[in-house]
Amino acid sequence: MEPIHEIMEIRRKKMEDLKSLGIEPYPQIRDEFLTTEEIRKLYDGKEEDELQKTSPRARCAGRIVSMRDFGKSVFFHILDRKGKLQVYVRKDVIQSPPYEAFKKLDIGDIVGVEGTIFKTKTKELTLLANSVTLLSKSLRPLPEKWHGLRDVEERYRKRYVDLIVNEKVRNVFTKRSQIINFIRSYLNSKDFIEVETPMMHTIPGGADAKPFITHHNALDMDLYLRIAPELYLKRLVVGGLERVFEINRNFRNEGISVKHNPEFTMLEFYQAYASYEDHMVLLEDLISRILEQLTGESKILYKGNLIDFTRPWRRYTMEEALSIFGGFNLREVSDIKNLREKAIFLGIEEAKSMSKGKLITKIFEMLCEDKLIHPTFITHYPVDVSPLAKRSKENPEIVERFELYIGGMEIANGFNELNDPFDQKQRFIEQRENKKEEYPIDEDFIVALEYGMPPTAGCGVGIDRLVMILTDSPSIREVILFPLLRP
């Protein structure tokens, strides 16, 4: 027998012993429990004498995560969603179950405890148990109490164990929820409405990425998991939903890295009668408020760098950024031949087939991206990497667009939406000519624009990456509960 099965066999035997003592290992319950946090709030501020005099009664539930056995008494900690509470069981105090039956419980078991609250001589708030009710028997051993579960692969594959054992991991996902919650209420308060647009598209669009392909049997046609919700959200603006947002998954059939997971969460919001400059201000405000709410600080540590969120955030045109962070003067090297040489020199593989704007953008990413640690807006993107953005009045080769960089990562991308159906059609055609994939043009989107879309600014925010920054997580897999792994 494998050793793990020996351990499990011992636990199964204990479970049978408990059953024969009339204790059901997986009971139905209807009791209401306080959380460990509620118990702390009620009693942690009180003095030992006062607790001793009043002996307040309390009941809570959680998983046994540690245990110290003294023979005729036992200390253990239970863990619930709010934290830990110490429980003290004495042979001469416990009423249910009999002390001998209680001793059949293991670390990992889920129990309800009921008793009186006191403080130990080291002043730890503790529940002296009158009863310990088994709520669920655990049959597998938990990882070691001191080092926990470290193996990265095992942590992702058995995230449930990771969450039990690693408090930091619980905190990351609690924070993630708070961040998303905050974004929702922020946008709601600004009169945006939340919508849900299709996850399955008949034509992939709204971004430059390879889609996942799936198939609808009844209609016998291929569908594409969406790479971006953009074209649908803009249809809604045409429809008069002037302020919309969606927080949901995008799917991109591309490489996996510390910054990329095939499915990732994106916030997109669209606001009629606003400009991309308004949205830079909105992002500053939104993210500053999240930070305020989360930490109360304006600076946070990310991967050892102190990131300063003090407003206003830096703004550079792409040309300025190339010069300042890349030492690359775009005016001196402006013709496509020289740009191509530079790109090849930098090791950009597909430089030969790239357009001028694409070359500039790639060179920018190579030279500048990882230097943009503090929140920084980059503006003045080339038109040929921005097929959905409105051209600049001053220079038709440039679009009215920004990207926000924090911690060396692209966090957000926003622009004035192209609402000229003729220009949009032309850009779609040009875009398709430069690509290998033969996806049809989304003609219905053009039709929508022909009905008239108000001047609109739109913005996408990579939620996972934002959470990475705000939780000091070095990999996107640390902020996604179940990142993609081979089976």
Add this chain to the structure above:
RNA sequence: GGGCCGUUAGCUCAGUCCGGUAGAGCAGCUGACUCUUAAUCAGUUGGCCGGAGGUUCGAAUCCUUCACGGCCCA
């Protein structure tokens, strides 16, 4: 796709250079112990050393290959 690193007990890790019968701590199990908190003390079980091939008298250790994962590059 390429490079480097990793995979040893349920968990955390030694052992790999330089081949010679597989080690520790925690958890588990048996005892002792009614204010401990990495409790303590005494004893103790537990390994297809990721898989498959090879080299060798002999492989966790060297070689090949595969799988999974991590980081970097594309």
